Amino acid sequence: MELIPYTLKWLELILRWGHVLFAILWVGNSFLFNYLDNKLNKSISSNDIDGEGYLMHSGYYYKLTRLKKSPSLEYLNSLVIFKWQSYLTFVTGILLLIIIYYHNSAVLMVDKRVLDITSFNAILISVLSLVISWFIYDLLCKSKIIKNNLLFVSIIFVLLILVSFVLTKIFGPKFAFLSVGLIIGSNMFGNVFTVIIPNQKNIINSSLKNEKFDDSLSLAAKQRSIHNNYSTFLVLFIMLSGHYSFIVYHKYNWLILCVVALISATARHFFNLRGKNIHRLNILIFSILALITLAVFLFIFKN
Numbered sequence: 001m002e003l004i005p006y007t008l009k010w011l012e013l014i015l016r017w018g019h020v021l022f023a024i025l026w027v028g029n030s031f032l033f034n035y036l037d038n039k040l041n042k043s044i045s046s047n048d049i050d051g052e053g054y055l056m057h058s059g060y061y062y063k064l065t066r067l068k069k070s071p072s073l074e075y076l077n078s079l080v081i082f083k084w085q086s087y088l089t090f091v092t093g094i095l096l097l098i099i100i101y102y103h104n105s106a107v108l109m110v111d112k113r114v115l116d117i118t119s120f121n122a123i124l125i126s127v128l129s130l131v132i133s134w135f136i137y138d139l140l141c142k143s144k145i146i147k148n149n150l151l152f153v154s155i156i157f158v159l160l161i162l163v164s165f166v167l168t169k170i171f172g173p174k175f176a177f178l179s180v181g182l183i184i185g186s187n188m189f190g191n192v193f194t195v196i197i198p199n200q201k202n203i204i205n206s207s208l209k210n211e212k213f214d215d216s217l218s219l220a221a222k223q224r225s226i227h228n229n230y231s232t233f234l235v236l237f238i239m240l241s242g243h244y245s246f247i248v249y250h251k252y253n254w255l256i257l258c259v260v261a262l263i264s265a266t267a268r269h270f271f272n273l274r275g276k277n278i279h280r281l282n283i284l285i286f287s288i289l290a291l292i293t294l295a296v297f298l299f300i301f302k303n
Helices: 003-039 083-102 119-142 149-170 172-210 215-239 253-275 280-298
Strands: 049-057 061-068
Touching: 003 049, 003 083, 003 215, 003 253, 083 119, 083 172, 119 149, 119 172, 119 215, 149 172, 149 253, 172 215, 172 253, 215 253, 253 280
Parallel strands: none
Antiparallel strands: 049 061
């Protein structure tokens, strides 16, 4: 094997390894913090604290407290901010996209049986899909629509259907499937990079100046964090899509993906409610039965 191809193989190996590792850390943080936030005891009459709880790990008790006000300066200077997991997941993912798919676009992206386009156009469409999707999603989040959860979720789901369908008419099935995951994952990163972390920095800066921070910054960051939380199951499903060709290469792969999105979001909702001590086992049962029903339909209505 020549040096350059051999080097690229090692680069791909390291990037894949890192991408999975950083994604695990990012998803783990998302699940943990949303779960802890839901489990905190909020019935507290205090000027400084609006929630607290206790944890146990590796034989030790831990006390968790959510503050209304900023901590003392000595703690502000040693704050742990979880951002690199998201940043590195995105960076390794984009590098993998470039060295694997964009570098081999004529083979891995273009399928002349679907649409006869040049490699350059395929890459251009891929990049534009990431950029345009982020601006549309971000615009929706900043509009008044965000105040109506049902309307917002409905619009997002309709957009998911449209994007999934259109991409399967442009790219080969495998890359079309992956592209949906790229769009969602990029939006998740965008939430962290442009909203969550900047808002946290603004809050910290206000605290350092001994000024009252803007509560709307916390609410906006939390909102984007919850969006990321509900997206994780679907993104992980798409990350593993290369292992189930019977779905990826199905005639209605775009529709299957959208059904899985509904099922995964519903299952995630069950666990988020459970974190609040709201037990709705029927939601989880519905998700499981829906997945089984999907599997039966795919068996009956094969390509």
